[in-house]
Amino acid sequence: MNAPLQPTTGLPVVAMVGGGQLSRMTHQAAIALGQSLRVLAADPTESAALVAADVQLGDHRELADLRRLAEGATVVTFDHEHVPTEHLRALEAAGHRVAPGPAALVHAQDKLVLRRALAEAGEPQPAWAEVSTVHQVATFADEVGWPVVLKTPRGGYDGKGVFVIDGPDEAADLLEQHGTLLAEERVPMARELAAQVARSPFGQVAVWPVVETVQRDGVCNEVYAPAPGLSDELATAAQELAVRIADRLGVVGMLAVELFQTAEGIVVNELAMRPHNSGHWTIEGARTSQFEQHVRAVLDYPLGSTAMTAPVVVMANVLGGATADADWAGPSLDERVHHLMAHWPDVKLHWYGKGQRRGRKLGHVTALGEDLAEVRARAVAAARYLADGVVDPAFAFDEEH
Numbered sequence: 001m002n003a004p005l006q007p008t009t010g011l012p013v014v015a016m017v018g019g020g021q022l023s024r025m026t027h028q029a030a031i032a033l034g035q036s037l038r039v040l041a042a043d044p045t046e047s048a049a050l051v052a053a054d055v056q057l058g059d060h061r062e063l064a065d066l067r068r069l070a071e072g073a074t075v076v077t078f079d080h081e082h083v084p085t086e087h088l089r090a091l092e093a094a095g096h097r098v099a100p101g102p103a104a105l106v107h108a109q110d111k112l113v114l115r116r117a118l119a120e121a122g123e124p125q126p127a128w129a130e131v132s133t134v135h136q137v138a139t140f141a142d143e144v145g146w147p148v149v150l151k152t153p154r155g156g157y158d159g160k161g162v163f164v165i166d167g168p169d170e171a172a173d174l175l176e177q178h179g180t181l182l183a184e185e186r187v188p189m190a191r192e193l194a195a196q197v198a199r200s201p202f203g204q205v206a207v208w209p210v211v212e213t214v215q216r217d218g219v220c221n222e223v224y225a226p227a228p229g230l231s232d233e234l235a236t237a238a239q240e241l242a243v244r245i246a247d248r249l250g251v252v253g254m255l256a257v258e259l260f261q262t263a264e265g266i267v268v269n270e271l272a273m274r275p276h277n278s279g280h281w282t283i284e285g286a287r288t289s290q291f292e293q294h295v296r297a298v299l300d301y302p303l304g305s306t307a308m309t310a311p312v313v314v315m316a317n318v319l320g321g322a323t324a325d326a327d328w329a330g331p332s333l334d335e336r337v338h339h340l341m342a343h344w345p346d347v348k349l350h351w352y353g354k355g356q357r358r359g360r361k362l363g364h365v366t367a368l369g370e371d372l373a374e375v376r377a378r379a380v381a382a383a384r385y386l387a388d389g390v391v392d393p394a395f396a397f398d399e400e401h
Contacts, residue, residue, distance in 0.1 A: 004072050004073065004074055005074065009034055011033075011034040011035065012035070012074035012075070012299050013035075013038060013072060013073045013074045013075075014030060014035055014037055014038065014073070014074060014075055014077065014295055014298065014299065015037075015038040015039075015040070015069050015070060015073035015075070015076045015077070016037055016038070016039055016040070016048075016076075016077050016078065016079055017040045017060050017066070017069065017076065017077070017078045017079065017080070017083055018039075018040065018041070018048075018060065018078060018079035018080045019039050019040065019041025019042060019043070019046030019047060019048040019049045019055070019079075020046060020047050020048065020079050020080065020352075021047045021048070021352040021354070021361065021363075022079035022080075022274060022275045022276075022291075023037065023039050023041075023047070023048035023052075023079040024047040024048040024050075024051055024052075024352060024353070025275065025280075025283070025289075025291045025350070026048075026079065026275060026291045026294060026295065027039065027048055027051060027052045028051075028291065029289055029291035029292040029294075029295060030291075030292075030295050032292070033292070033295055033296070033301075035295065036052065036053045036054055037052055037054070038052070038054040038055075038056065038069065038073060039052045039054065039055050039056070040056050040057075040058050040060060040065065040066070040069045041055055041056070041057060041058075042057070042058070042059060042060075043057070044057065045355075047352045047353050047354055048079075050353045051353070056068060056069050060080075060082060060083045061082075061083070061084060061087075063084075063087045063090055066083070066087050066088075066091060067090075067091070067094070070091055070094075070096040073096070074097065074299065075097045075098070075099050075298045075299065076091060076096060076097065076098050076099070077098075077099050077100075077253055077274070077294070077298045078100075078105070078273070078274050079274055079275070080274065081105060081108045081109045081272070081273065081274070082109070082155065083105075085102050085105070085106050085109060088101070088102035088105065089102050099201070099252040099253050099297075099298040100250075100251050100252045100253050100273045101250065101252065103249075103250060104249045104250045104251045104252070104273060105273050107249055107271055107273075108270075108271045108272055108273040108274075109154055110153050110154050111151055111152075111153045111154075111182045111270065112130055112153045112180075112182050113153075114270070114271060115128050115182065117248075117249065118245075118268055121244070121245075121248055123241065123244070123245065123268060124241075124265065124266060124267045124268060125267050125268045126149075126184045126185045126187050126260070126267055126269075127143070127144050127184065127185040128182060128183060128184045128185070129182075129183045130180060130181075130182065130183075131150075131171075131175070131180070131181055131182075131183045132175065132179065132180045132181070133175065134168045134171050134172050134175065136183075137150070137165075137168060137171040137175075137183055138168045138171075140183045141168075144185035144186075145185070145186075146165075146166055146167065147164050147165055147166045147186050148164075148165055148171075148183055148184070148185070148186065149162065149163070149164055149165075149183070149184040149185070149186050150162075150163045150164075150165055150171065150174055150181045150182070150183055150184075151163070151181060151182040151184065152178050152181060152182075153180065153181070153182055160218070162218060164186065187260045187262060187267060188262060188263070189260035189261060189262050190261045190262060190263065191212055191227075191261050192212065192213045192214075192215060192258065192259065192260060192261070192269070193210055193211065193212055193213065193227055193230070193238060193258075193259040193260075193261050193266065194210070194211050194213050194223075194256055194257065194258050194259065194276070194278035194279075195207065195208075195210050195238040195239055195241065195242040195256075195257045195259060196208050196211075196242065196254065196255065196256050196257070196276065196278065196279050196290060197239070197242040197243055197246050197251075197254075197255050197257075198253065198254050198255070198290070198293040198294065198296070198297045198303055199243075199246040199247070199251050199252060199253070199255065199297060200252065200296070200297045200300050200301070200302075200303060201252050201300045202300055203247070204302065204303050205243050205246060205247070205303075206288075206293060206303040206304070206305075206306050207239045207242060207243065207306060208225075208279065208282060208286060208290070208306045209225055209226035209227075209235070209306075209308060210226060210227050210230060210235045210238045210239060210259075211223050211224060211225045211226065211227050211278055211279075211281070212224045212227040212228060212230075213258075213277075213278050217359075219317070219319065219359070219361075220277045220278065220317060221316065221317055221319070222314065222315065222316050222317070222376070222379070222380065223277070223278055223280070223281050223314070223315040224312075224313075224314055224372060224376070225281045225282075225285055225308065225312070225313040225314075225315075226308070226312075228372050230261075234261070234265065234266065237265070237266065238257075238259060238266055241257065241259075241266070241268070242255060242257040245257060245268075245271070251273055252297060252298055253273060253274065253294050253297045253298045254272075254273065254274055254275050254276065254279070254290055254293065254294045254297065255271065255272070255273055256271065256272040256273075256274075256276035256278055256279065257271055258270045258271070258272070258278070274294070275290045275291050275294050276290070277317070277361075280315045280350070280364050280366070281313045281314070281315040281366055282306075283348070283350070283366065284309065284313070284348050284366045284368060285308055285309055285310060285313030285315075285366065285368060286305075286306050286307065286308055286309060287304060287305040287306065287307045287308075287309065288303070288304030288305055288306060292304060293306075309368065310368035310369060310370070311369070311370045312368065312369055312370060312371065312372050312375045313366065313367070313368050313375070314366070314367050314372070314375045314376045314378075314379040314380075315364055315365070315366045315379065316364060316365050316366075316367075316376075316379040316380050316382070316383035317361055317363075317364045317383065318351075318361070318362045318363040318364060318365065318383045318386045318387050319358075319359055319360065319361060319362065319387055320356050320357050320358045320359055320360040320362055320387065321358060321384075321387035321388040322387070322388045322389060322390075323336070323356065323386075323387060323388060323389050324356035324357050324358050324360070324362075325358070328389075330389040331389055333386075336385060336386050336389065337349065337351070337386075339385070340365075340382050340385060340386060343395060344365075344367075344378055344381075344382045344395075346367065346368070346378075347365050347366070347367045347378055347379065347382045348365065348366045348367075349363065349365050349382075349386075350363050350364050350365070350366075351363040362386075362387070363386070364383070365379055365382045365383050365386070366379065367379040367382070377392070377394060377395075378395075380392075381394065381395045
């Protein structure tokens with residue numbers, strides 16, 4: 001089956017399931033490659049739907065909507081993992097190309113499937129068990145100690161579906177609510193890392209420097225590239241681990257491998273087979289961003305250079321804060337953007353066009369430089385000002401500027 005092309009440009013059509021900020025930033029990268037990303041959005045006010053020309057409204061859980069999205073597209077890809085696996089198999093059976101395919105994507109959709117695959121491959125991961133009774137949880141805790149981490153196998157993200165429990169009574173309530181769960185040891189980690197790799201159908205791979213991610217309440221707040229103080233040996237081991245996983249699972253597109261660094265080395269936490277929060281820094285911080293690389297990979301184009309554009313890059317998420325409250329009386333968003341650009345002219349802002357509420361990812365900022373402490377201070381101060389209207393004393397400025 002010949003891959004369909006846009007009749008007006010003769011270029012491929014990339015369709016992305018999901019209308020969030022990852023789709024929006026992929027669309028921005030795709031424009032330079034001659035693309036106008038086709039987007040399946042649940043609502044016309046979603047982040048990507050506000051900027052893409054080819055928007056289809058629909059539900060990613062409905063096969064008919066997915067078939068409509070795939071019709072005439074060169075490839076179907078994703079900005080989230082929540083599409084039913086059986087629907088993706090149906091798309092493939094109908095002759096549509098899906099990247100990553102369902103056989104790979106299920107490892108990012110189902111944490112139990114991932115754990116089994118990593119165990120079979122002998123890759124480092126926390127001790128784990130599939131549990132459906134309190135007795136099984138207690139038996140597992142006898143082996144690894146309390147507290148124990150319980151996770152819903154599907155559907156969790158940004159800390160949702162993850163529970164740290166101290167005893168069997170807490171397990172009973174969760175099992176009654178969710179049924180079968182994944183139990184994991186609570187890893188004594190030093191910090192969290194992420195290794196990103198892009199892989200094409202041809203088998204070409206490209207890796208970025210390993211980064212440190214700073215999580216608060218299960219949500220990524222900051223990313224430092226490269227991970228400070230990480231030895232060359234451990235950085236290489238993390239990159240090679242990501243490449244092995246991508247090759248073994250047959251990933252096409254972006255793969256983010258979330259890692260725990262421990263005193264003994266690294267272990268795999270979770271996977272994401274799409275652009276990922278840990279890679280937003282690559283827009284300004286690398287020669288090829290994760291978003292452009294994802295488009296190149298799913299189209300089987302040669303992959304771009306991942307070289308950094310500065311010695312240190314820091315990304316800080318802008319999470320909804322005081323400015324999202326109904327009674328907020330401080331500077332408007334437009335005023336805050338004005339002040340940010342005036343006082344941090346080298347800090348790059350990415351605003352997602354989403355409605356504001358506390359804790360929601362509204363955008364991110366990226367700063368580049370040579371000294372981590374100085375670069376981080378600029379990024380964090382700018383992000384905090386956007387979220388809370390609070391000016392760091394180190395960056396005090398005249399709001400009449």
